[in-house]
Amino acid sequence: ETGVTQSPTHLIKTRGQQVTLRCSSQSGHNTVSWYQQALGQGPQFIFQYYREEENGRGNFPPRFSGLQFPNYSSELNVNALELDDSALYLCASSPGTSLETQYFGPGTRLLVL
Amino acid sequence: GESVGLHLPTLSVQEGDNSIINCAYSNSASDYFIWYKQESGKGPQFIIDIRSNMDKRQGQRVTVLLNKTVKHLSLQIAATQPGDSAVYFCAENRVNNNAGNMLTFGGGTRLMVKP
Numbered sequence: 001e002t003g004v005t006q007s008p009t010h011l012i013k014t015r016g017q018q019v020t021l022r023c024s025s026q027s028g029h030n031t032v033s034w035y036q037q038a039l040g041q042g043p044q045f046i047f048q049y050y051r052e053e054e055n056g057r058g059n060f061p062p063r064f065s066g067l068q069f070p071n072y073s074s075e076l077n078v079n080a081l082e083l084d085d086s087a088l089y090l091c092a093s094s095p096g097t098s099l100e101t102q103y104f105g106p107g108t109r110l111l112v113l
Numbered sequence: 114g115e116s117v118g119l120h121l122p123t124l125s126v127q128e129g130d131n132s133i134i135n136c137a138y139s140n141s142a143s144d145y146f147i148w149y150k151q152e153s154g155k156g157p158q159f160i161i162d163i164r165s166n167m168d169k170r171q172g173q174r175v176t177v178l179l180n181k182t183v184k185h186l187s188l189q190i191a192a193t194q195p196g197d198s199a200v201y202f203c204a205e206n207r208v209n210n211n212a213g214n215m216l217t218f219g220g221g222t223r224l225m226v227k228p
Contacts, residue, residue: 031214042218042220045215045216100214101159102206102214
């Protein structure tokens with residue numbers, strides 16, 4: 001186990017709704033990254049948070065937003081859900097923003113109907 | 114465009130044999146590579162990593178080889194066991210001014226171990 005936890009494990013929403021996913025980083029890690037993994041594909045980078053600030057972003061629209069808290073836990077928020085948002089959402093923590101290994105949590109499976 | 118990809122989508126091996134999973138990358142500026150194992154319903158699990166200034170690194174039953182000349186990465190698993198059955202991803206980690214410390218994943222190779 002990596003020590004990275006995510007909640008909830010599963011979630012069902014309808015199109016147009018909003019969702020918040022949560023992640024607790026591994027002890028000692030100040031950087032959290034979020035990834036989206038569609039079925040049968042590799043994870044896609046959404047964004048990264050370092051010391052409560054967004055430190056980089058992939059090719060995702062602004063309706064994907066995030067937060068990081070002083071204890072380095074993080075939230076991913078998705079507004080105006082679309083059917084294509086159905087995926088496994090993965091959180092990964094690392095001890096910094098240089099070339100550090102990222103350790104993944106178990107993910108949250110989101111289904112949008 | 115920049116990509117990290119895998120040659121074979123599925124690899125089937127006999128228990129006890131050695132497995133080799135390959136990966137090609139296109140960005141010559143990549144600094145760091147990681148292999149992850151993902152079992153069904155779980156998040157990716159770190160296996161082994163290698164930095165661009167190395168060409169080989171060994172772990173317990175696993176070896177990663179990096180050929181920068183042809184931009185190729187491989188994962189070798191010795192004496193493959195049923196518990197090794199999973200999807201394996203290679204990932205490129207490069208510090209990017211626009212995207213921080215992001216991982217770029219390939220599409221994955223499914224390893225199936227026959228008893």
